[in-house]
Amino acid sequence: MTVLLYDLVAEGDRRPSPFCFRTKLALAHKRLAFETTPVAMTDIQALEGGAFKTVPILKDGAHVVGDSWSIADYLDQAYPDRPPLFHSPEERGLCRFFDAWLYASVLLPIVRFYVKDIHDLLLEKDHAYFRASREARLGCTLEEAAAGREARLDGMRAGFDPARLTLTHQGQPFLSGQNPGYADFMLAGVLLWVEAIGTVPLLVDGDPLVTYLEHVRAPLTR
Amino acid sequence: MTVLLYDLVAEGDRRPSPFCFRTKLALAHKRLAFETTPVAMTDIQALEGGAFKTVPILKDGAHVVGDSWSIADYLDQAYPDRPPLFHSPEERGLCRFFDAWLYASVLLPIVRFYVKDIHDLLLEKDHAYFRASREARLGCTLEEAAAGREARLDGMRAGFDPARLTLTHQGQPFLSGQNPGYADFMLAGVLLWVEAIGTVPLLVDGDPLVTYLEHVRAPLTR
Numbered sequence: 085m086t087v088l089l090y091d092l093v094a095e096g097d098r099r100p101s102p103f104c105f106r107t108k109l110a111l112a113h114k115r116l117a118f119e120t121t122p123v124a125m126t127d128i129q130a131l132e133g134g135a136f137k138t139v140p141i142l143k144d145g146a147h148v149v150g151d152s153w154s155i156a157d158y159l160d161q162a163y164p165d166r167p168p169l170f171h172s173p174e175e176r177g178l179c180r181f182f183d184a185w186l187y188a189s190v191l192l193p194i195v196r197f198y199v200k201d202i203h204d205l206l207l208e209k210d211h212a213y214f215r216a217s218r219e220a221r222l223g224c225t226l227e228e229a230a231a232g233r234e235a236r237l238d239g240m241r242a243g244f245d246p247a248r249l250t251l252t253h254q255g256q257p258f259l260s261g262q263n264p265g266y267a268d269f270m271l272a273g274v275l276l277w278v279e280a281i282g283t284v285p286l287l288v289d290g291d292p293l294v295t296y297l298e299h300v301r302a303p304l305t306r
Numbered sequence: 307m308t309v310l311l312y313d314l315v316a317e318g319d320r321r322p323s324p325f326c327f328r329t330k331l332a333l334a335h336k337r338l339a340f341e342t343t344p345v346a347m348t349d350i351q352a353l354e355g356g357a358f359k360t361v362p363i364l365k366d367g368a369h370v371v372g373d374s375w376s377i378a379d380y381l382d383q384a385y386p387d388r389p390p391l392f393h394s395p396e397e398r399g400l401c402r403f404f405d406a407w408l409y410a411s412v413l414l415p416i417v418r419f420y421v422k423d424i425h426d427l428l429l430e431k432d433h434a435y436f437r438a439s440r441e442a443r444l445g446c447t448l449e450e451a452a453a454g455r456e457a458r459l460d461g462m463r464a465g466f467d468p469a470r471l472t473l474t475h476q477g478q479p480f481l482s483g484q485n486p487g488y489a490d491f492m493l494a495g496v497l498l499w500v501e502a503i504g505t506v507p508l509l510v511d512g513d514p515l516v517t518y519l520e521h522v523r524a525p526l527t528r
Contacts, residue, residue: 172393177483178400180476185468246407261399
């Protein structure tokens with residue numbers, strides 16, 4: 085049976101959610117066939133009886149699960165015969181740390197840098213909600229957040245340095261070692277998201293993350 | 307048989323090495339009895355036929371192993387019946403990332419902040435070597451590195467924020483989940499090191515890392 089994933093959609097069928105990307109990579113890792121149902125940001129609350137405020141939402145037969153972490157735990161529990169997302173409780177614990185690092189050091193600067201790009205690419209019906217909610221969170225207008233952003237480009241890129249250092253100096257092609265794991269899906273989710281919505285490239289030629297991303301995303305295109 | 311660990315020593319029998327602390331925590335985790343042999347920085351190269359430039363160095367019967375990562379791998383390989391340091395290759399991979407993060411975000415600012423304190427506490431015989439090698443690395447004198455350090459205190463403490471966030475918001479008391487693991491030994495190693503050498507406290511009352519450190523270090527005092 086094919087699993088269904090509600091996936092945030094923007095103009096031109098772009099998919100502007102790092103959390104949906106990590107779940108798609110997780111599903112591919114577990115070799116579960118899935119289809120995505122594109123959904124506008126302001127339509128999420130009308131889905132599945134209004135139980136969820138954000139995507140991803142996974143629908144697997146009678147099971148409906150929201151939140152990327154809950155989905156990952158559900159998948160390992162429901163499909164123990166498939167490749168695990170977490171090989172040990174310790175790996176899951178460290179993935180939690182990784183997510184906290186990703187959020188503080190990478191995601192926040194990226195949101196601020198690209199927030200106006202995201203707004204402009206969202207479906208027209210999502211514009212007012214996105215602007216109001218994000219401006220409240222940022223404490224400034226989208227235009228103010230984007231102003232002078234070129235000066236922040238190097239710092240934003242440098243936020244990934246601990247990941248680069250791991251890939252280039254530790255003899256392992258992935259954060260999780262010799263094979264990609266859930267931490268890699270979280271990191272690649274951010275990179276795929278920016279690729280989908282950014283008007284300024286995040287990765288430049290020669291960045292070790294370019295080759296890395298090719299390998300981590302490969303199962304999505306098979 | 308008791309394992310022997312060469313451990314860096316300073317005045318008053320202080321132990322000023324974060325890497326030795328992580329190895330001591332690893333040995334306690336594996337429930338291996340060990341004794342430390344204090345060694346001055348400038349005496350390391352005279353040990354064990356001059357094979358090592360840094361501590362920790364582990365001596366386990368005929369096996370002599372240097373470098374904290376090599377020691378960790380040795381311990382898991384030599385004592386598979388004891389609690390593992392790495393429960394899966396994925397955990398080991400993520401610990402490598404954690405070490406890269408720890409180095410860039412935590413260790414470098416801490417070294418700069420406390421380098422003069424460390425110098426002053428080292429044995430007299432180590433002063434000249436420490437000053438020359440660290441000043442070359444820092445690109446300035448020890449006194450210049452320490453100058454105006456109070457202004458850097460908040461930033462240095464904030465470097466630990468992804469770890470704090472993990473402990474306070476993810477329902478897990480340790481970075482590795484419900485039990486301390488090698489990533490916790492690396493982090494606690496830094497905190498124990500600063501406790502041993504700092505003239506300004508790194509942790510203040512109410513910091514969640516205070517209680518955390520008490521739990522991670524407990525096996526060392528049993």
